[in-house]
Amino acid sequence: MKAGISSETDILKKVIVHTPGSEVSLVNPSKKEDLLFDDIIFENDARIEHLDMLKLFQTAMPSGGEIIEILDLALHCFQAEDVRHQFIEMMIKELADENIHPIEKDLKKLDAETLLQFVVEGSIPPSRHFDLNPAPNLLFTRDLAAVVGNNIIISKAAKKARAREFLLMETIVMHHPLFNELKKNAIHTSPQQSIEGGDVIVVSENIVMIGMSERTSFSGLMGVAEQLLDSGISHVLAVDIPKQRSSMHLDTIFTFADHDECVVFPPAIEEKTDNVVHLHSVNGSVHAKKKTSLKATLEELTEKEFTFIKCGGADRINQFREQWTDGANVFALAPGVIVGYERNTRTFEALADHGYTHMDQFSFIEKFSDKPFNQQVEGKIAISFQGHELCRGRGGARCMTLPVLREKDQ
Ligand SMILES: NC(=O)NCCC[C@H](N)C(=O)O
Numbered sequence: 001m002k003a004g005i006s007s008e009t010d011i012l013k014k015v016i017v018h019t020p021g022s023e024v025s026l027v028n029p030s031k032k033e034d035l036l037f038d039d040i041i042f043e044n045d046a047r048i049e050h051l052d053m054l055k056l057f058q059t060a061m062p063s064g065g066e067i068i069e070i071l072d073l074a075l076h077c078f079q080a081e082d083v084r085h086q087f088i089e090m091m092i093k094e095l096a097d098e099n100i101h102p103i104e105k106d107l108k109k110l111d112a113e114t115l116l117q118f119v120v121e122g123s124i125p126p127s128r129h130f131d132l133n134p135a136p137n138l139l140f141t142r143d144l145a146a147v148v149g150n151n152i153i154i155s156k157a158a159k160k161a162r163a164r165e166f167l168l169m170e171t172i173v174m175h176h177p178l179f180n181e182l183k184k185n186a187i188h189t190s191p192q193q194s195i196e197g198g199d200v201i202v203v204s205e206n207i208v209m210i211g212m213s214e215r216t217s218f219s220g221l222m223g224v225a226e227q228l229l230d231s232g233i234s235h236v237l238a239v240d241i242p243k244q245r246s247s248m249h250l251d252t253i254f255t256f257a258d259h260d261e262c263v264v265f266p267p268a269i270e271e272k273t274d275n276v277v278h279l280h281s282v283n284g285s286v287h288a289k290k291k292t293s294l295k296a297t298l299e300e301l302t303e304k305e306f307t308f309i310k311c312g313g314a315d316r317i318n319q320f321r322e323q324w325t326d327g328a329n330v331f332a333l334a335p336g337v338i339v340g341y342e343r344n345t346r347t348f349e350a351l352a353d354h355g356y357t358h359m360d361q362f363s364f365i366e367k368f369s370d371k372p373f374n375q376q377v378e379g380k381i382a383i384s385f386q387g388h389e390l391c392r393g394r395g396g397a398r399c400m401t402l403p404v405l406r407e408k409d410q
Contacts, residue, residue, distance in 0.1 A: 001177055001178050001180060001181070002014075002405055003147060003150075003178065003179070003181060003182050003404045003405050004147065004149060004150050004182075004404075004405060004406075005147040005148065005149070005202050005403055005404070005405070005406050006149060006202065006204065006205045006406070007202055007203070007204055007205075007256075007259065007406065008201060008202055008203070008255070008256035008332055009256050009257070009258055009259055009332040009334070009335045009336070009406075010334075010335070010406035010407055010408050011061075011062060011333075011334045011335075011375070011406060011407055011408065011409070011410060012057070012060075012061055012065065012332070012333050012334065012403055012405075012406055013061070013062070013064070013065050013066070013405040013406060013407055014065070014066045014068065014178075014403065014404045014405035015057065015066075015067055015068065015401050015402065015403045015404065016068050016069075016070050016073070016141050016401075016402040016403075016404060017050075017054065017067060017068070017069060017070065017141055017400060017401060017402070018069060018070045018071065018138045018139050018141050018400075019047055019050045019051060019054070019069060020041075020043060020046045020047055020050055020136070020138075020139050020390075021043070021047070021120070022043065022120075022121060023120045023121050023122075023134040023135055023136050023138065024041050024043045024046060024134075024136045024139075024393075025043045026121055026122070026134035026136070027040050027041075027134060027136050031133065034133070034161060035133060035134070035136055035137070035161050036137055036159060036161050036162070036393075036394070037136060037137075037392065037393055037394070038392055038393075038394055039392040040392075041136075041389045041390075041392045041393060042389050045388070045389045046139075046389035046390055049385070049386050049387050049388070049389055049390050050139075050390060050400070052361060052385065052386065053339070053361070053385050053387070053390075053397070053400070054067055055361075055365055056339060056361045056364060056365060056383060056385055057333060057339075059364060059365045059368050059369070059373060060333040060334065060337060060364070060368070060373045060383075061333065062372070062410045063372070068178070068404075070138065070141055070144075070168075070169075070172070070402075071116060071120070073172045073176045073178065074116055074119075074168055074171070074172055075112055075113065075116055076176055077171055077172055077175040077176050078112035078115055078116055079112050080175070083171065083175050084108070084110070084112065084115055085108055086171070087115075087167065087168075087171045088104060088107045088108060088115070089104075090167055090170075090171075091119075091164065091167055092104060094163065094167060095160075095163055095164070095167075097160075098132055100132075102130075103124070103130050106124065106130075107124070110124065119135065119164050119168055120134065120135050120138060121134050121135075122134045122135065122164075132164075133161065135161075135162070135164050135165050136393065137161065137162050137165060137393065138165050138168075139390070139393055139395070139400060140198070140393065140395045140399040140400060141400065141401065141402040142197045142198050142251070142395075142398060142399045142400065142401055142402050143155060143157075143162070143196040143197045143198045143215075143249070143399070144165055144166055144168075144169035144197055144402060145169050145173060145197055145402060146197040146200035146202075147182060147202075147402075147403065147404050148200065148202055148208055148228060148233065149202075149205065149231070149232065149233065150181065150182065150185055151182070151185040151186070151187055151227075151228065151231050151233075152173055152179065152182040152183065152185065152186050152187065153187045153195065153197070153200060153224055154166075154169070154170050154173060154186055154187065154188050154189075155169070155195055155196050155197050156189045156193060156194045156195055156196075156220065157194065157196065157215075158194035158196060158214065158215040158216070158217070159215070162196075173186060174186075178404065182404075185231060187224055187227045187228065187231075189220050189223050189224065190223065192217075192219065193217055193219045193220035193223050194215060194216060194217045194220045195210075195215075195216045195217070195220040195221065195223075195224055196213075196215040196216060196249060197402065198211075198215070198248070198249025198250065198251045198252070198395075198398075198399055199211035199212075199213050199215060199216040199221075199249045199250045199251070200224075200250075201250060201251065201254070201255075201256070203237075203256075203298065203301075203302065204259075204302060206232075206233055206234040206235060207233070207234065207235045207236075207237070207298075207301055207302065208228055208233055208235070208236050208237070209236075209237045209239055209250065209254075210224065210225065210236060210237070210238055210239070210250070211239050211241050211249055211250025211251075212238055212239065212240050212241065213241050213243060213247070213248060213249055213250060214243040214244060214245070214247075214248045215248055215249055216249075221238055222279075222286075225238065225279045225286065226286055229279065229280065229281040229286060230281070234280060234281075235278060235279070235280050235301055236278075236279040236280070237276055237277070237278055237279070237291075237294070237297060237298075237301075238276065238277040238279060238288075239254075239275060239276055239294060240272075240275045240276070240277075241253060241268055241275075242268055245394070246323065246324055247265070247268055247323070248394075249399075251328075251329055251398045251399065252265075252323070252326065252328060252329055252395075252396075252399075253265035253268045253269055253311075253323065253328050254269050254294075254328060255328060255329055255330045255331070255332075255398050256332060257309065257330055257332060257336065257338045257351070257356070257380075257382075258332075258335050258336040258380065259304070259335055260302070260304045260305065260306050260307065261306070261307045261309060261336070261354065262306065262307070262308055262309065263308075263309050263310075263311050263327070263328050263330050263338075263340075263347065263351070264308045264309070264310065264311060264328060265311045265312075265319060265323040265327075265328045266308075266310050266311075266319055267319065267320075269294060269308070270295070270308055270310075272293075272294075273292050273293060274290060274291075274292060275294065276290070276291040276292075276293070276294050276297050277289065277290055277291065278290075278291050278297060278301075295308055307354060309347075309350050309351055309354050310347075310350050311323050311327040311328035311344070311347050311350075312327055312344070312346045312347055312350075313346035313347065313349055313350045314350075315346065318346040322344040322346055322347050325341060325343055325344060325391050325396075326340070326341055326344070326387075326391060326394075326395060326396025326397070326399070327340065327341070327344035327346075327347035327396075328347075329395065329396030329397060329398045329399055330382075330396070330397060330398065331396075331397035331398040331400075331401050334375040335375060336356070336375065336379065336380035336381070337375050337378075337380070337381050337383070338351075338356075338381075338382050338383070338397075339361075339382075339383045339384075339385055339397045340382065340383075340384060340385075340396060340397055341384070341385065341386075341387045341390075341391055341396055341397070342360065342361075342384035342385060342386050342387070343387075343388065343391070344384075348382055348384055351382040352382070354380075355379075355380050356380045356381060356382040357378075357379065357380065357381050357382070358381075358382050358383075358384065359381055359382075359383050359384075360383070360384050360385075361383055361384065361385040361386070364381070364383050374410070385397075
């Protein structure tokens with residue numbers, strides 16, 4: 001099956017998502033910080049917001065475009081008993097301190113649906129005698145892997161709360177036909193390293209950015225960079241970002257809106273210097289060179305001028321407020337066609353100042369209900385969608401999407 005990503009903004013053809021389900025209703029407020037949520041979220045509204053977001057994607061995607069639920073992929077893989085058993089054994093080994101081994105035999109008797117329910121909810125119905133935490137962050141499929149050209153980076157969770165999700169993704173990559181080609185070029189990390197997909201940004205066919213963040217370790221970054229450079233990527237830009245909750249991944253402070261336009265959180269990107277290291281390969285070994293500014297480095301490598309659009313606009317407080325609610329985390333459906341949370345009004349104003357027509361999700365869907373959307377005809381559009389519940393999980397449109405195929409043409 002066709003898959004591959006050579007830029008953040010080529011036309012979206014296949015994307016993996018997870019519409020939130022019962023797992024978000026199992027978050028006990030006393031555990032919300034451990035589970036990486038800033039509040040408890042209301043499942044019903046979160047689901048409606050997510051499904052509305054998917055309708056918006058469907059409207060903009062060309063015919064034949066696919067929005068794929070991650071649990072459908074997992075269910076397909078779990079139909080095979082040996083895959084279920086391998087997954088259970090991997091989970092017991094990798095999550096040793098969860099003490100799952102006493103129920104290994106019980107887990108091995110489960111059918112595909114019930115095992116999947118255990119993975120997502122953390123307990124075995126109907127008795128629920130064994131209780132792990134739920135996995136409410138499955139919503140943020142972005143972090144579970146990253147497709148870079150024809151390679152796939154299998155992420156390694158930095159936080160225990162997300163470990164089961166990452167193992168599920170690894171199983172999907174290894175066993176689902178969607179990944180038949182990509183898995184030949186799978187990039188793994190070693191046990192002590194971590195890397196999460198939100199830190200990986202594909203600039204072009206030969207340039208990749210990786211955030212050195214709260215979630216991606218230096219060693220994880222270097223390990224992945226070496227493998228990318230070996231596989232034909234020419235430049236990896238390691239970007240040092242604040243190691244804190246509000247900017248846990250690079251894509252919380254920097255995303256692409258068009259090939260040469262990015263939405264950025266100024267204090268952590270534009271106003272930083274000496275925060276980039278350019279990695280490239282010389283006669284088979286990795287050379288590193290410190291760079292003064294991210295913008296200048298992107299311009300030098302791509303030979304294009306870049307525009308950085310300020311998340312939150314010019315006002316300092318709005319920059320911080322809108323970064324917190326994922327204003328810098330936009331997701332491109334096509335070059336210059338992006339989606340983001342409606343509440344980040346100052347970011348939409350800044351985008352409008354740079355030539356983006358602002359539309360809300362419902363007007364966009366209505367306008368293209370009976371004619372296909374064509375970006376070349378319509379120009380640059382910033383589409384706002386409602387995500388008041390989704391946003392409490394501390395992730396935006398890019399975090400909730402794992403693209404596996406983008407192409408330049410319709
Ligand atoms: N790429 C992203 O920034 N993903 C958002 C992840 C949010 C989730 N609650 C987490 O802390 O892992």
